[in-house]
Amino acid sequence: MRAGAQLAPPRLPSPTAISNDELLRVSIDGLRDSDPDDSASKNLTPSQRTGVAIGSVLAIGVFVARPLGTSVAFVTMAMLVYVVVLAYRTVLFVSSLNANSMIVVSDEEARAVPDADLPIYTVLVPAYKEPEVIAELTAAIARFEYPARKLDVKLLLEDDDADTIAAAVGAQKGDFQIVRVPVSEPRTKPKALNFGLQLARGSLVTVYDAEDHPDPLQLRRAAIALERGPDDLACVQARLAYHNVNQNIITRWFTLEYATWFTQFLPGLVARDAPVPLGGTSNHFKKSVLDEVGAWDPFNVTEDADLGMRLHRRGYRTGVLDSVTLEEANSDFINWVKQRSRWYKGYIQTWAVHLRHPVRLYRELGPKGFAEFNLFVGGTPLIALLNPIFWTLALFWLVAEPAFVQSIFPRFVYYLALVCWLVGNFALVFMNVLMAHQLRHTGLHRAAALTPLYWVMMSLAAVKAAVQFVFQPSSWEKTVHGLGTRPVFTEVA
């Protein structure tokens, strides 16, 4: 059903000048038409498919002919991947420790800017089948220390989501605008964002999930950072943290992971001027830049990470803003696996899309950026996929010491594996212990010590993601919200 976008209540000049079909067409096909090579509408290009097919046939053929040699080659390559990714993660961690890589705008400075000088800020809030979080959205909007007349909040709802629309209409007091996105494929968040973006009237744009609880000064801080930063600073990503930290072991692990991601890895990427895969929400953009780069890819299920890459490729920079948005950590195992497998699938998609023209990518990013892109975007799902293989081999070895395990680990590879095992695992667990110490939540230290169990969950999700990448590349598995405890509004880090 391609019904028109309904704007209720109409606070804006009606966008009737643009037809709804045209809005939808641009939302879906905008990027695909302007830059088909940047769109994930096709999973793999014909040349990529050919390459994968030839590579697979060759690998199988060589394995049949020389099983030991092929296994040794595979193990060697895998170990090199482990070592390089591990070293890179450590470098990122250290980079973020050594350099103050976050953009800091103090409360005083944020409030010092008169309301009249602030730009109109468009806040896009996509939601689907989440009537229970609408009340939280209105509360979050009310908490913003930003002049109401300069806030352009758009709640992006699917046209067939009657419950959420009803809840939104009921809660609406003129502080946000309901945008009904016509039902169409792909049913993804980025498509809704593109739809909303075309109706935006702000020069700055941000994205929140409906259940988010952003720092009330975040919009002011972001506005100052974007205006006062260099011209090529196109985006600032606020830190994400969770309000239901202590709900169960999964939320604790998730909290530690987010803390490492947003306080160490992303600032580390910024410090190294590397491409930054954006987080799902609380990223603040200059609208003009969003329009220029083609906004979000509606076919990519981690449209945020993909957009971060595209910004970097076009010569724009992303900063990490020292301002926290509290979210709800996934507390349910199945729900968590669905969400994480979507993220991994999105990373694989993003990796595949940007590697369609590796030489061009290399030229655009340079050797350092090219390597960092592959290590971070490619390395993240790849490690999670490799882990089960080597856990199984380790288990075999511990139980039965089969000769073939020893034979596929020649000396050099064995030493690398030992470094990964003894140093790498400890380093990653210790990073989580450090984050637990920093967050000062009770119970996190124990969760940090049990991190390897979380890696098992990650690997499950990665396997699911890899399968879905082949069979359902653009399918968006909705994360169920509202399973967590209500937030307590205190700074967590």
Added chain:
Amino acid sequence: MIALLERFQPSPEAVRADVVLPAILPGRKTTRPLWFLRRRLTIASFIVYLSSALWMLYGLGFSIGDALSRSANARAIWFARRPTLTSMGFGWMPGPVLFQSIFTVVLEPIGQAQLSGPLATSVLGAATVYVLVSICARRGLSATWTLLLVSAYAFNPAIVFTAANGMSEQMNFFFLVLLVDGFLRWSDHPSVGAATLIGVALAGCMAVRYETLVLVPVVAIFVGLRRKSWRERLQSAVLVSIPPAYVFFMWILANKLIQKSWFWFLHPSGSTSASALGLPPPDAIFLPAERTLRTAIEFSFSRTWDMSWAILVVAPILLFRRRGQRLASVGIVAIAGVYPLWIWYLLPQNRTWGNPRYFLPMMAVVVVAIIWLASDRRSRVFGSSRWGGAARAALLGVMVIAAVNASLAESRVKVAAVESEWYVFQTALGQPLSGDRVDNAERWRRTAAAVDAEIGKQPKSLVMIAFGRAFPLFLFSDHPKRFMIDSDRDYEATLASNGKNIDYVFLTNGTSSALGRLVGSGWSEAVKTETGSLWRRDASAANPVTT
């Protein structure tokens, strides 16, 4: 909007304080002169260290037995008959051997495996210089003072010697510098970054030196004291102790797995590491004749005066610092104090040889402390425009005097007899040589040539050796794969089978010490005992091969 925002900025200074865009705005990193200086000084120090190493090794034919042992361990890891990590024996902390094994891979094809240790220490020495300049840059010290203070440390002849000799000190210095830097950062602001640095540095120290067992609790206490509540104190202390505890656990686990004893390192004579922990003789000229706590304290003070004179001057300055800096200052003195304290503990038990190098780590601590003092803009003395320059010059003078003092001490036979450092220093200073030097390397080279000639006659012949004693033979031989060494899986079985499958047993007479004392015996005794039918005569290193 930009114009309006700029209008509301109270002053450039205030904006810098409030809005921090460090990674995005250019010019916030180390200033160019210090980048430039860091690279140049690092390269210059590396050249000096490596040149010194080559001069000592090939010019003077000087090498310390323990350094040769580490090089042999590193070679065995890659090029032994059945190479494994266990070749290093784990009687010593494995850090230096693991690091230098990387260089062994490159040096083996050109037949210079014995250079792996000196090359590793040269690299680590230069890395230390790199870190020191970085600390100066972060603390805002000018390029001139950075150059002078870091050079006074880097080109201290005693430091150059440790950076060239292939021993473990330089790796310890590298991590000590990181540790003190992390500790001072923690004292400035107890952040996760500082805790990470402290933890990693302690782990590094633990991978290198036994003394770290004392260092960890000392550092943990001072780290904890920086926090307010007891809970935070405990958490912080535990946090920085986790990495070194992990390293220690892995190390004793290796002892257990390889040597069947968790604390094998306490009696490592059967390890593949050189048997260094033999008892020093009662008449050793370099130790007090009577070994009591009192003489141990006197001895420690004397050696500290010789090797790290600067700490004796800087410690009182640190202890009388202003209130906000006092905890950090006392902490630095405590960290430095661990090293003489270790000797106080061991000497009365007659369990240390009291080598002068044991007192040199204090120089690595003191150089960071001096940088900290010299860059303190809030200090009435160092921050004063009138006295600051003179005060920094005084600190530089302390470093220079310490360097001269250490060089003269190392040239005295009475101080530096254990490892014959005096020979290098007397030669370098142009002094007439005044002692009998230990020269294991040349003897062993000749031995290796003899053994190579013997086994060359029989292709695929196999020589059983006690690695802990005969490691130089393995190091200098052209046929490393022809030696059955202690870490080989079939070693014990071969012993038990009275030498089945081997062609030669290499025996040492167990009196290789320069001081005429037995320095352990380990597996070589087992070879004698258990392979009686193979052993024909108790051969010395000069005539070692028995069949």
